[in-house]
Amino acid sequence: MSTIAFIVIAIFTLAGALAAACLRKLIHAALCLVVAFLGLAAFYFLLGAEFVGLVQVFVYVGAVAVLIVFTILLTRRVDEDTGGINWAGAAVAAIVFGGLAWAIYRTPSLAISSSPIEALTVKQIGETLMTSYVWPLQCVGVLLTAALIGALVLVMEERR
Amino acid sequence: MTVSLSLCLIISAALFSIGLLAALSRRHAIFILIGIELMLAAANLNFIAFWRFGPDPQNPTGVMVAIFSIAIAAAEAAVGLALVIAVYRHYRTTNVRRFNQLKG
Numbered sequence: 001m002s003t004i005a006f007i008v009i010a011i012f013t014l015a016g017a018l019a020a021a022c023l024r025k026l027i028h029a030a031l032c033l034v035v036a037f038l039g040l041a042a043f044y045f046l047l048g049a050e051f052v053g054l055v056q057v058f059v060y061v062g063a064v065a066v067l068i069v070f071t072i073l074l075t076r077r078v079d080e081d082t083g084g085i086n087w088a089g090a091a092v093a094a095i096v097f098g099g100l101a102w103a104i105y106r107t108p109s110l111a112i113s114s115s116p117i118e119a120l121t122v123k124q125i126g127e128t129l130m131t132s133y134v135w136p137l138q139c140v141g142v143l144l145t146a147a148l149i150g151a152l153v154l155v156m157e158e159r160r
Numbered sequence: 161m162t163v164s165l166s167l168c169l170i171i172s173a174a175l176f177s178i179g180l181l182a183a184l185s186r187r188h189a190i191f192i193l194i195g196i197e198l199m200l201a202a203a204n205l206n207f208i209a210f211w212r213f214g215p216d217p218q219n220p221t222g223v224m225v226a227i228f229s230i231a232i233a234a235a236e237a238a239v240g241l242a243l244v245i246a247v248y249r250h251y252r253t254t255n256v257r258r259f260n261q262l263k264g
Contacts, residue, residue: 003163005197006163006167009205010171013171013175014171014174014175014178017175017178017179017198018178020178020194021178021179021182021191021194021195021198022181022182023179025225026188026190026191029191029194030190030194033194033197033198036175036198036201037201040175040201040204040205043199043205043208043212044205044208046163047168047208047209047212048212048217049208049212049223049226050224051209051227052204052208052223052226052227052230055227055230056204056230057206059230059231059233059234060197060201062193063236063237064233064234067237067241068190068193068194068237068241069236070241071190071244071245072190072232074245074248075190075244075245075248077252077253079262084186085181085185085186086184086185087185088184088185089181089183089184089185089186090181090184090185091181092180092183092184093173093177093178093180093181093185094177096176096177096180097173097174097176097177100169100173100176100177101170101173104166104169104170104173105166107166109244110164110165110166110169111164111165111166112164112165112213112263113163113164120217120218120220120223122193124220125206125220125223125224125227128220128224129224133224136224136228140228140231140232143231143232144231144234144235146195147236147238147239148235148238150239150242151238151241151242152242153243154239154242154243154246155184155242156246157247
């Protein structure tokens with residue numbers, strides 16, 4: 001696993017996420033969010049979870065980002081000001097990051113490096129999904145169906 | 161310097177904090193949803209990192225949890241954005257400060 005690639009992808013991902021959180025124009029923020037999600041998918045590839053990386057690209061970049069862009073276009077008004085950063089929220093986020101980083105830095109058992117492993121094949125994932133995880137799989141299917149029907153009901157025009 | 165578990169966790173913590181920043185400090189509903197998505201993605205990165213650096217990487221539990229978490233994040237995004245559109249139809253704005261009909 002290349003450390004330089006890891007650092008470069010980390011900088012890309014965090015810069016994209018920061019731009020998505022702080023930019024004034026919504027559509028630019030949504031496009032920066034795509035950059036952050038692609039960086040995360042690259043992380044998954046580097047860490048040996050290729051299937052999760054592909055799912056990340058399909059679901060987040062292909063579906064969620066497009067959904068966000070559609071919502072922005074449907075709710076856009078020319079005169080709308082998205083507002084700046086509320087500094088109290090920024091302070092809370094910085095404090096949370098400081099606490100998390102302090103806890104990670106102070107835990108010695110987390111400083112382990114990776115050992116080379118053979119990649120998890122899709123066949124293995126599919127077999128596990130269909131044997132030990134078949135109930136969660138069905139529940140996620142029901143949840144997705146319910147969520148999509150609920151989303152449709154929410155945005156349906158009211159008939160008088 | 162090699163890639164270690166703590167480096168992954170630091171990146172994930174930074175991503176979570178950026179999501180928290182977007183969710184807490186913006187007044188626009190879509191930015192709040194973007195922040196929530198970023199926080200969920202940071203949690204996924206943690207799952208994958210702990211699976212990869214854990215004692216038994218051949219056991220794909222972390223990958224399974226990450227896949228289910230991505231599916232749930234997709235459902236959350238669909239319902240959240242539908243709510244934004246429904247609220248926009250009612251108030252003609254997506255600024256969360258203006259959603260004050262239930263305010264005491």
